[in-house]
Amino acid sequence: MKILHYALGFPPERTGGLVKYSLDLMKEQVGQGHEVVMVFPGRVSFLKKEPYFKFGKRQNIPYAELVNSLPLPLIGNIKNPQDFMKHTDPKIFVNLLESEKPDVIHIHTLMGLYGEFLEEAKKHNIKIVFTTHDYFGISPHPKMYLAGHDFVDDKKYDIWNNIRPYGSKTIKLRISQLSIYPVLRTLVKKLKKSSTLVDDLPEQVGWSTEIDSGFQELKKYYLSMLKCVDIVHFNSSVSKKVYEQFLPLMTWKTVTLSISSNNIEKFGKISLFAKPIESIAYIGPYNKEKGFFEFLKFAAEFISKDSNNKAFIMGDNGTIQISGINNLGTYNKQSLINNLKLIDLVILPSKWHETFGLIALEALSTGTKVAVLKTMGVSDVVPEEMRSSTVKTIDIETIAKSNFNICILPMSSHEEQIMKIYVD
Known part of the structure; x- marks a missing residue:
């Protein structure tokens, strides 16, 4: 054709x-x-x-x-x-x-x-x-x-x-x-x-x-x-x-x-296992429409709950410093995979009606849990427990205790x- x-x-x-x-x-x-x-x-x-x-x-x-x-x-x-x-x-x-x-x-x-x-x-x-x-x-x-x-x-x-x-x-x-x-x-x-x-x-x-x-x-x-x-x-x-x-x-x-996407690490059935969530991350531009500021507020509260809890941000090259939050900056496919080894839960709190959100699939394909808002298109793919109406209503305890299986199709399919x- x-x-x-x-x-x-x-x-x-x-x-x-x-x-x-x-x-x-x-x-x-x-x-x-x-x-x-x-x-x-x-x-x-x-x-x-x-x-x-x-x-x-x-x-x-x-x-x-x-x-x-x-x-x-x-x-x-x-x-x-x-x-x-x-x-x-x-x-x-x-x-x-x-x-x-x-x-x-x-x-x-x-x-x-x-x-x-x-x-x-x-x-x-x-x-x-x-x-x-x-x-x-x-x-x-x-x-x-x-x-x-x-x-x-x-x-x-x-x-x-x-x-x-x-x-x-x-x-x-x-x-x-x-x-x-x-x-x-x-x-x-x-x-x-x-x-x-x-x-x-x-x-x-x-x-x-x-x-x-x-x-x-x-x-x-x-x-x-x-x-x-x-x-x-x-x-x-x-x-x-x-x-x-x-x-x-x-x-x-x-x-x-x-x-x-060809940036996806693994295809087919992906298992996401129950385990404590001690590290969370935001991936994307550091701006309002992506929900960056909502993540910072959520992360500050998360860190204050336990001295072992950590928070990361990545995806932007802004030279910023935020107390208690690790800025990993920009990434490529390999550095993303390496960074996600440090992270238990990725949070994507986009404020616009995002038509999809490929980064969620890329993170999920490494076996990392991802919480998204229901106004994001990628919510079609993630389990119901990982979809929220607002950042404030993300239930970390429920996500931590849950086992999920998802299926990610390769680009060939x-x-x-x-x-x-x-x-x-």
């Missing part, structure tokens, strides 16, 4: 779970003998204004880099919505589709994508599959979470009418599409201090009900793109619930299917499930 993926691109220019998953899936498909091409929003050309494709191959994956794509809100929010819904000559996409002749197009994000691409794919009767890695498209912010406020649960205020004051000029957002961006990002991270540990700011209140016509037009633009989709692959029941809440009239076919979606 010939599969054309649209994703964010390759490391080091692009990072994160979407990038990792899409590349793992493509590599597995290539290994199974399928033809794969990745289209991704690429660099900005200072010599030519119109979009065009630059072809090549990286990590054994043929690619078509969309130079001069629409802007990418990767390092800030949208401020000027008109810049994100510009039209272009569809001929560039007609030429790509007629030269590549894909059997299916798998969309992993709408960021940077011109509506004409999907419109032409529909005209060519090519099946379009969309995986819900985040909420960009039904929200101008991928997490639908802004200034400490979760708009998923908000029946009164529309995030589209409230994001403009938090937006960045488009020229700033374009920085992520410069060839030197990975270097700039590394420099910024090295200079980053403990600003994330400023006293937890209160949630923003007093949102507006006034219609922002520019952003409502952008909302319609993305809706027209989503209407071109044939099948939606929800990566969790959480993402399915949110999408159907905000798009109740959509008539597309849907499949709910947990995702996988997940790839087979995805291929079935393509031919459905």
